[in-house]
Amino acid sequence: MRWQDIDQQPCSLARTLAIIGDNWTLLVLRDCFMGVRRFDDFQQRLGVTRHVLSDRLRKLTEGGVLDKVAYQERPLRHEYRLTAMGKELYPVIVHLAQWGDKHLAGEHGAPLTRYHRQCGEPLEAQLQCSHCGDTVKPTDxxxxxxxxxxGQILVNS
Amino acid sequence: MRWQDIDQQPCSLARTLAIIGDNWTLLVLRDCFMGVRRFDDFQQRLGVTRHVLSDRLRKLTEGGVLDKVAYQERPLRHEYRLTAMGKELYPVIVHLAQWGDKHLAGEHGAPLTRYHRQCGEPLEAQLQCSHCGDTVKPTDxxxxxxxxxxGQILVNS
DNA sequence: GACTATAAGTTCCAAATAGGAACCAACTGT
DNA sequence: ACAGTTGGTTCCTATTTGGAACTTATAGTC
Structure with missing residues (x-):
């Protein structure tokens, strides 16, 4: 099985990763959430080669995560903005970054700290059931x- | 910048992705959370080539996400188990799969449904602040x- | 004793992808 | 006329992937 064919699998995670699971793509999204919108800004911040960036932005756009919109005519220039669907990936970014903060911070501490505006404390995000409002642990x-x-997906053991 | 050097960046997301951000790695973790532990089981379920699987399992082990433990001697055989640190990645998997369920399900619906045991409803996970217990939206x-x-990380605009 | 199966890889080669640098098009500003 | 800006594309080389065969150590079967 080739990596480019994983979107054929009956698995929502595989289909999601077909859009955002390539190397560099989640870092592109990180910058999107920071407000970066232009090709050259992505390229300079990430240090990724231009044609890889071009490919990733195209996949994100085709996947409905980003929207390519003209911000000027003559010369025609485009920028990339998160769609509503794309913004829903924020919890993924938060949990990934939080895991890195906790387990991979060096001697200078975490590069960024996220605070919960309402209570003012450093954010430690966890899962919550939107139906009942309770905290959800993996075993729940x-x-x-x-x-x-x-029989094709779950492990029978 | 080469992809293999992104762990040098002052960014928790980049450092996290250096361990789990390669193609196939999050699918390996998906199977770990389903209880898969053995090399050949990963290989058959994923359809990934053996030496890519070998590489990913090694990186996950070196990164502290998996533990390689012998389950028999003569012949010596190992299996891979999630560490406590690895188990903390579950929210990432849940949010990614949930996003796929919502936006990428085909005509037959989502392949898997996750239920919140306590309230019995299909789980729609969202972020919660572990300090105050409130729901956290991106703008919070x-x-x-x-x-x-x-000045090196945030966009000044 | 010879053969087959199992598990967890490693090795080999061709094909695809990434990294790095230069180039291009369509303007604007000096 | 010339340099600068923006959003790419093109070229070449180097690395990684996909696919298949091979290896090692042992247990079980004929």
Whole structure:
């Protein structure tokens, strides 16, 4: 199986990673959430080569995560903005960065600290059930297979 | 900048992705959370080539996400288990899969559904501040730069 | 004793992708 | 006329991936 074919799998994680799972792509999104919008700004901040950046921005745009909009005519110039769908990836970024803060910070501490505006404390995000509002721990989650793919996804052990 | 050097950046997300951001790695972790532990099981479920799998498992082990433990001697056989640090990545997997469920499900619906055991409803996870217990929206987060890297990370606009 | 199977890889080669640098198009400003 | 800006594309080389075969150590079967 080639990496470029993983979007064919009956797995939401695989399909998501087909759009945002390539090397560099999540760093592009990090910068999107910081307000970066232009090709050259991404390129300078990331240090990625221009044609890799071009490819990643194209995949993100085709995947509906970014929107390529003209910000001027003559000469025509475009910038990339997060769509509503793209903004919903923020929790992923937060949890990834938080994991890095906790486990990979060097001697100078975490490069960035996120604060919860309402209570003013450094944010330690966790999962919450939007239905009942309770905190959700991994063991509180029960996974059920769609009958259409019965036996193909879950490990039977 | 080469992808393999991104762990040098003053960014927790970049450092995290240096361990788990390669192609295939998050799918390996998905299977870990489903209880897969053995090389050949990962290989068959993922369809990834053996030497890429070997490389990813080594990086995850060196990064402290997985633990390689012998489950028998003669012949010596190892399996891979999530460490406590690795288990803390579960929220990342949940949010990624949830995003795929919502935006990329095909005609047969989401392959897996996660339920919140306590309330019995399909889980729609969101961020919660572990300090005050409130729901956290993206706009509720204020980011502050560590003075050591002042001006190097945030976009000034 | 010879053969087959199992598990966890390693090795080999061709094909695809990434890194680095230069180039291009369509303007604007000096 | 010439340099600068923006958003790429093109070229070449180096690294990584995909696919398949091979290896090692042992257990079980004929």
């Amino acid at each position: 989650i029960r996974v059920e297979e769609n009958p259409y793919w019965a | 987060i204020r980011v502050e730069e560590n003075p050591y890297w002042a």
